[in-house]
Amino acid sequence: MTTAQDLAPSFEPQPTPLALLLLGREADPKSERGVDCPGDLPSPSDPDLVERARVAKEKLGDKVFVLGHHYQRDEVIQFADVTGDSFKLARDAAAKPEAEYIVFCGVHFMAESADILTGDDQKVVLPDLAAGCSMADMATAEQVAECWDVLTDAGIAEQVVPVSYMNSSADIKAFTGKHGGTICTSSNAKKALDWAFEQGEKVLFLPDQHLGRNTAVRDMGMSLEDCVLYNPHKPNGGLTDEELRAAKMILWRGHCSVHGRFSLDSVHDVRERIPGVNVLVHPECKHEVVAAADYVGSTEYIIKTLEAAPAGSKWAIGTELNLVRRLANRFAAEDKEVVFLDKTVCFCSTMNRIDLPHLVWALESLADGKLVNRIQVDKETESFAKLALERMLALP
Numbered sequence: 001m002t003t004a005q006d007l008a009p010s011f012e013p014q015p016t017p018l019a020l021l022l023l024g025r026e027a028d029p030k031s032e033r034g035v036d037c038p039g040d041l042p043s044p045s046d047p048d049l050v051e052r053a054r055v056a057k058e059k060l061g062d063k064v065f066v067l068g069h070h071y072q073r074d075e076v077i078q079f080a081d082v083t084g085d086s087f088k089l090a091r092d093a094a095a096k097p098e099a100e101y102i103v104f105c106g107v108h109f110m111a112e113s114a115d116i117l118t119g120d121d122q123k124v125v126l127p128d129l130a131a132g133c134s135m136a137d138m139a140t141a142e143q144v145a146e147c148w149d150v151l152t153d154a155g156i157a158e159q160v161v162p163v164s165y166m167n168s169s170a171d172i173k174a175f176t177g178k179h180g181g182t183i184c185t186s187s188n189a190k191k192a193l194d195w196a197f198e199q200g201e202k203v204l205f206l207p208d209q210h211l212g213r214n215t216a217v218r219d220m221g222m223s224l225e226d227c228v229l230y231n232p233h234k235p236n237g238g239l240t241d242e243e244l245r246a247a248k249m250i251l252w253r254g255h256c257s258v259h260g261r262f263s264l265d266s267v268h269d270v271r272e273r274i275p276g277v278n279v280l281v282h283p284e285c286k287h288e289v290v291a292a293a294d295y296v297g298s299t300e301y302i303i304k305t306l307e308a309a310p311a312g313s314k315w316a317i318g319t320e321l322n323l324v325r326r327l328a329n330r331f332a333a334e335d336k337e338v339v340f341l342d343k344t345v346c347f348c349s350t351m352n353r354i355d356l357p358h359l360v361w362a363l364e365s366l367a368d369g370k371l372v373n374r375i376q377v378d379k380e381t382e383s384f385a386k387l388a389l390e391r392m393l394a395l396p
């Protein structure tokens, strides 16, 4: 006899080796790649949201200044009053004392730097607080303080000047300021290192090992042996006191989770696929990638290089995908071919947290007189971090 229980649908999860196929709509049982989404997807630049952002921004007028890092999505970047790399945006924020609100379309450490460099009555807003940076998170204040103790015990702290990449928390910038160091960005790292080596004999470079190594070896003529890698997860950084004493560059073991994925193979592949291609990469890429590239520089440098390139030239770019896609579209009209260096590298997921819904929410809240997602660095941290940032801004 059939019971009611037998007829009831079973909600027990059924084990299936193809559980992920749902994502690919079961069109290709062996792969999720290359499966089109049937149906019309809404525009990422939803016209209602575009209009709401426009109205809110207009209502705010000169009270708001919107900064957009080059890695931001197109639908966000269209509302930026200025775009730039982290160095340019830091300067632009400092040069806008009349704006009551600085809306930073970028990541957390950039908004902190803007807060440090702007006046007390100016409020910096990050539209989504989850827009952090995995590289910045790789150096915490406790770890860096412990590292300084290690350098002190090895008898070399006196000779060491800290140089911290802009992509670091306000705490790390404050540590840098307190210990006589400077901040740098990818567009002024060589100048910062030149300055640091005038102040001391060794540099502690935080937190991006690749920018530190690439600048030291490629731009300053040091050897790979002049550099050691300090691992904050190992006792004594994984180094002997002798190794620390012999090193010129003590590199923190941090990296960018996006740029760190470009490989030497991708450089070889693209040269084979596109004869005559110029390979242009960001200095956050690994040393072997940078060494094999034709040109290396910050996001601002990448854009300027493409602007100056002759029609008919071909370029493979190793940096974040939002920027490369925008450049590919822009320069196609000038007959310059721009491709992404490696097909397996993704967008920066934290940069992508800033989307149109979050921007609309932030702008509408401000227009309604409600301050949201303010990024505010405490006074003591700010004073030391500012010292380090101002040393950077004073570099020749």
Ligand code: 13P
Binding pocket: 070, 084, 085, 086, 087, 167, 185, 186, 187, 256, 284, 297, 298, 299, 300
């Ligand atoms: P720049 O814009 O300074 O080149 O930095 C790249 C980057 O990774 C920012 O997060």
Ligand code: SF4
Binding pocket: 071, 107, 132, 133, 134, 135, 136, 167, 256, 257, 258, 259, 320, 348, 349, 350, 351
């Ligand atoms: Fe951080 Fe890299 Fe993203 Fe820049 S691209 S925000 S360094 S994770």
